[in-house]
Amino acid sequence: MSEIEDLKNQIIQIDTLLAEEKDDVARRDLEQTKPDLLELVELMEEDEESQEGTSENAKEEKEAVEERIEDDNSTDTLLGSRCMAPFDSDRSLPLHTAIIMDIESSSRVRVLFSHPTCPAMKPCSHFLASTCRYNENCRFSHGYSVELERIEDYQEPDFMSIVEQGLVLVKGSSELWEIGRISAIDGQNVAVKLLKSGSEVSSKRKDLVPLGEIEEKEKKTNRGKS
Ligand SMILES: [Zn+2]
Structure with missing residues (x-):
């Protein structure tokens, strides 16, 4: 790996560290190091250009690194979300x-x-x-x-939409969830009729996931089709 590539990798690593570093003093150090490294890379590239006359390549390479840095930032926040x-x-x-x-x-x-x-x-x-x-x-x-x-x-389920005739996910056998329609509500106890089997199960209000939004979306799409 050339010295310039090495430096570029260091810059990418600094961005990753910056995203994670909580300590103010350490952050400031990193933030100060980054422009120094960027400047150094620029100087070295200029030097290389004058030696080889490959200004286009160097420019493209620099753009590629900048893109990689941006990519890194955007995917960092996705992981675990x-x-x-x-x-x-x-x-x-x-x-x-x-x-x-x-x-x-x-x-x-x-x-x-x-x-x-x-x-x-x-x-x-x-x-x-x-x-x-x-x-x-x-x-x-x-x-x-x-x-x-x-x-x-991610859509937070709207627990206000646990109402009679509402669609919900209810936990069934072997830890799998089934879609059902609420047939009756009595305080915390809810009776749900499973769509697939047609059988009725009883569940607690807190163990249901309302599907209100999805149902409305489906209604809209169906209306659009007919
Ligand atoms: Zn496995």
């Missing part, structure tokens, strides 16, 4: 709540679903403990890869 993500094998809901567990590239992320509606969405507990031996053959999720542009902002 909650979001809404699609799951193509189960379209009973357009979007499911998820957590971004990995940034695969500038356009793809890997997510874990927090309210899985089928086994393939359920985070593999052995994988989370780094002890799963099934890898790609595991029937549970080791993270679902999805295009970044299909990820939407």
Whole structure:
């Protein structure tokens, strides 16, 4: 690696450190170091240009580094954040709540679903403990890869929308969530009729996830189609 590349990498590392550093004194040190390094890189590049006459290359390279720095900043905040993500094998809901567990590239992320509606969405507990031996053959999720542009902002469920006839997610057997419609509410106790099986289950108000917004969205799309 050339000296210039080395310096450029240091600049990128400083940006990463700056994003994490909480201590004011350490931050100030880093903030002062960055322009010094940038200046040094510029000087060295100018020097190289005059030697080789490759001003275009140097300029492109500098732009590439600047882009990399920007990319780093934008993906840093995504990691570990909650979001809404699609799951193509189960379209009973357009979007499911998820957590971004990995940034695969500038356009793809890997997510874990927090309210899985089928086994393939359920985070593999052995994988989370780094002890799963099934890898790609595991029937549970080791993270679902999805295009970044299909990820939407996390929507806090609106618990005011737990009303009779409202759609909700209710936790069923084997830790999976099912979609149901509220048939009756009695204080904290709620009766929910599961859409798939038609059977009625009883649940506590606090164990339900209201789907109010999604239902309205669906109504709108259906109206648009007909
Ligand atoms: Zn597994």
